Amino acid sequence: MADWVPDVLGDEFEQLTLDLGADDEGPVVATLVRALPAPPSWWDRLSGRTRPLDDVDVLYVHGWSDYFFQKRLARFWTSRGARFFALDLRKYGRSLREGQTPGYITDLATYDEDIAAARAAMAETAGVLGRRLVLLGHSTGGLTLSLWASRHPGEASAVILNSPWLEFQVASVRPLITPVAELQARWAPREVAPQVDLGFYTRAQAEVADPDDPMTVDLAWRPAQTMAVHAGWFHAIIKGHNAVAAGLSIDAPVCVLLSTRSATPTRWSDDLTRADTVLVVDDIARAALKLGPSVTVERIDGALHDVFLSRREARSEAYARLGRWVTGWAAVGRR
Secondary structure: OOOOEEEOOEEEEEEEEEEEEEEOOEEEEEEEEEEOOOOOOHHHHHHOOOOOOOOEEEEEEOOOOOOOOOHHHHHHHHOOOOEEEEEEOOOOHHHOOOOOOOOOOOOHHHHHHHHHHHHHHHHHOOOOOOOEEEEEEEOHHHHHHHHHHHHOOOOOOEEEEEOOOOOOOOHHHHHHHHHHHHHHHHHOOOOEOOOOOOOHHHHHHHHHOOOOOOOOOOOOOOOOOOOOOEHHHHHHHHHHHHHHHHOOOOOOOEEEEEEOOEOOOOOOOHHHHOOEOOOOHHHHHHHHOOOOOOEEEEEEOOOOOOHHHOOHHHHHHHHHHHHHHHHHHHHHHHO
């Protein structure tokens, strides 16, 4: 396996390139980013005291037209003793190579290869057996990880979803467009679907950014307006939504974080800085109840689509809710 090298996020982070073979566009890779907790203090070692998540590995997967850059989120976990890993999937972010169609895939199950390679690398550096796996997914990454966890019972100890894309934006239309999407994917999988993105979601994030804790975003990896949507990829998403609607069987406890409301981004207003402008959050909340037998839905007032990129008040509330849920989960797991 290749060596870990410094990551673009700075000293706390390293990255590892994962070779996934090749497809019709050439060599394919995924990229695993890691942030490790500081070593235990001398007092902790002397007293035998452990941190609450010392036995936990977190695997984060980003959303559509996205990549991992949220240092603040990684620190939430490493400050509690967890090892944090983030996966830039094939053809996204650090893994995008020249000549490749950004984000293109025709079956979300293909990402099983990316996740398997990531988990093998995580295990290689673990040092001990029996570490608990927490899956953490945003938007499309939340859909991908939900499907993976359902297909792989017993692998994850917890699943945490940040505004997961579990349902089509117009839920009642999904059954009608499924056969059309299937035909398009079969006959013209790389056909680009029409879409309108005025860049308001990106603008909203900039408007509420914290000057005391700035984030640098690479617009080549996370463009202000979303990447092109191809028919083959769209069909893969619809298949995923259909699977959720039919009911998944995630056997680990699930925590879903969502904004309290949605807003339609047809024209700019300050309202877009206090709502999810990507998903219909009430539909996502209903769909979340079909993920498995143990689901907690946390609604965050004033949150954006990525609840951890919201304005300070909503972001702090999201971290507080997550911390409360993780504390309870970790305590039960240790017992």
